[in-house]
Amino acid sequence: MDAQCNILVTADGVYRGDKLINLKKIASEALDRCKESSASSVQKCVVVKHPAFITSSDASSSLQTPWDELCDIWWDDLMDGVSDECEPEWMDSEDPLFILYTSGSTGKPKGVVHTVTGYMLYTSLTFKYVFDYHHDDVYWCTADIGWITGHSYITYGPLANGATSVLFEGVPVHPHVGRLWEIIEKYGVSKFYTAPTAIRLLMKYGKEPLQRYDLSSLRVLGTVGEPINPEAWLWYYDVVGQQRCPVIDTFWQTETGGHVLTPLPAATPLKPGSATCPFFGVQPAILNEHGEELEGEAEGYLVFRKPWPGIMRGVFGNQERFESTYFRKFPGFYVTGDGCRRDKDGYYWITGRIDDMLNVSGHLLSTAEVESALSEHPSVAEAAVVSRPHAVKGECLYCFITLKDQQEFNRTLMDELKRKVREKIGPIATPDFIQNAPGLPKTRSGKIMRRVLRQIARNEKELGDLSTLADPKVVEVLFSQRCEAAA
Ligand code: WTA
Numbered sequence: 001m002d003a004q005c006n007i008l009v010t011a012d013g014v015y016r017g018d019k020l021i022n023l024k025k026i027a028s029e030a031l032d033r034c035k036e037s038s039a040s041s042v043q044k045c046v047v048v049k050h051p052a053f054i055t056s057s058d059a060s061s062s063l064q065t066p067w068d069e070l071c072d073i074w075w076d077d078l079m080d081g082v083s084d085e086c087e088p089e090w091m092d093s094e095d096p097l098f099i100l101y102t103s104g105s106t107g108k109p110k111g112v113v114h115t116v117t118g119y120m121l122y123t124s125l126t127f128k129y130v131f132d133y134h135h136d137d138v139y140w141c142t143a144d145i146g147w148i149t150g151h152s153y154i155t156y157g158p159l160a161n162g163a164t165s166v167l168f169e170g171v172p173v174h175p176h177v178g179r180l181w182e183i184i185e186k187y188g189v190s191k192f193y194t195a196p197t198a199i200r201l202l203m204k205y206g207k208e209p210l211q212r213y214d215l216s217s218l219r220v221l222g223t224v225g226e227p228i229n230p231e232a233w234l235w236y237y238d239v240v241g242q243q244r245c246p247v248i249d250t251f252w253q254t255e256t257g258g259h260v261l262t263p264l265p266a267a268t269p270l271k272p273g274s275a276t277c278p279f280f281g282v283q284p285a286i287l288n289e290h291g292e293e294l295e296g297e298a299e300g301y302l303v304f305r306k307p308w309p310g311i312m313r314g315v316f317g318n319q320e321r322f323e324s325t326y327f328r329k330f331p332g333f334y335v336t337g338d339g340c341r342r343d344k345d346g347y348y349w350i351t352g353r354i355d356d357m358l359n360v361s362g363h364l365l366s367t368a369e370v371e372s373a374l375s376e377h378p379s380v381a382e383a384a385v386v387s388r389p390h391a392v393k394g395e396c397l398y399c400f401i402t403l404k405d406q407q408e409f410n411r412t413l414m415d416e417l418k419r420k421v422r423e424k425i426g427p428i429a430t431p432d433f434i435q436n437a438p439g440l441p442k443t444r445s446g447k448i449m450r451r452v453l454r455q456i457a458r459n460e461k462e463l464g465d466l467s468t469l470a471d472p473k474v475v476e477v478l479f480s481q482r483c484e485a486a487a
Pocket residue numbers: 102148149223224225226227228249250251252253254255275336337338350352353359362363364
């Protein structure tokens with residue numbers, strides 16, 4: 001509805017590991033909700049039959065694809081008898097190419113707008129140099145095609161270069177934990193791009209699953225989506241790349257369109273955990289809270305001074321939000337929302353989000369978004385969500401729940417809360433920890449002190465200055481009842 005789209009394209013179903021997901025049912029439920037609103041513009045839903053369900057009638061019948069004769073149409077029926085020649089539509093270089101939604105710190109996702117030429121030029125160029133692309137390469141990016149990494153580095157960048165790519169639908173450990181290594185051997189993958197969360201997951205199974213496969217085709221290993229801890233970096237370099245392949249830690253965002261801080265293979269000396277240096281034409285700076293630019297070794301807000309071709313052109317339908325989110329805090333700069341350190345050699349080290357966002361398995365979530373889903377539960381009076389470090393996911397969600405009077409905090413409630421978040425946002429946002437919080441630490445003006453909640457979640461006893469709290473006693477209570485184990 002926000003994008004005012006007319007046509008929805010979906011598939012009947014997909015498999016995630018061995019789990020069957022009825023995608024059309026989810027799409028139909030969303031369309032029903034749209035229809036309840038007069039603002040809905042969707043007229044048609046085009047449904048692609050997933051190959052797995054064409055061949056297997058068992059799976060197909062278990063899907064029971066819901067169907068609305070007025071709105072739904074099968075892709076195959078639509079394409080039946082259509083000419084296989086299609087004249088290109090000539091576009092202006094600044095015409096919009098797509099809108100991709102990303103979490104916003106106020107809760108409502110933002111529709112990031114990219115344009116035809118700038119975005120394609122930038123993804124094409126970064127793909128070529130950052131992966132040191134050559135025509136005999138076999139390239140594989142394991143990202144989901146629906147996220148920005150899949151847009152830029154499965155679709156546009158590789159296709160613009162005519163690259164041979166592996167497309168993969170599945171999860172890294174199904175049907176066995178050597179799945180990724182098996183595919184690398186099978187297709188002779190030379191350039192491989194994945195996320196720290198996948199590396200940490202696979203590290204848990206040790207070296208043995210890799211030793212069963214021939215990985216000698218590999219030449220460059222890329223990583224994206226969240227800070228990579230040096231331990232995972234070294235495992236990627238030593239075990240996966242057998243110390244032959246540079247690890248390319250690419251820092252970028254949905255908003256930047258393509259890589260902005262990244263090493264170039266064999267050209268940039270590497271440091272485990274650092275996204276190293278800016279890509280051609282990108283001008284990073286580090287500012288302090290007052291907007292003063294810091295020189296040399298420093299830590300602060302990561303900003304960019306000048307635009308590059310692939311930078312977003314706006315938030316769809318909301319110019320004010322575009323300006324206030326990215327340009328108002330520090331006039332004259334694009335604000336990433338990430339913290340960053342520069343070392344004595346001028347290398348950049350991303351320290352993570354410094355707004356109310358968190359990064360779970362490489363997916364950006366806003367705490368406000370999760371809080372609002374939790375607060376929809378009828379028993380909940382108030383919810384506050386913070387991040388807590390997690391061995392595989394990088395960060396996970398720790399939720400504090402204040403119940404309405406007479407409501408009981410129990411297992412059923414916890415399950416209902418988890419379900420609520422899964423439905424509203426998605427499985428990736430499922431809370432790991434849910435704590436009953438009779439009260440929340442607030443300032444006298446009523447603002448929740450998230451810093452204190454983060455410290456409780458992380459069991460950090462040095463709480464620092466609590467003098468602005470309206471009732472410091474709540475902190476003791478919350479500490480005494482903190483969750484040790486995941487819910
Ligand atoms: C984080 C994903 C450290 C960062 C392409 C950023 C990273 C957010 C890295 C964007 C990296 C991405 N090192 N942090 N190499 N890459 N991030 O929009 O916090 O889904 O702001 O784009 O992910 O997430 P998004």
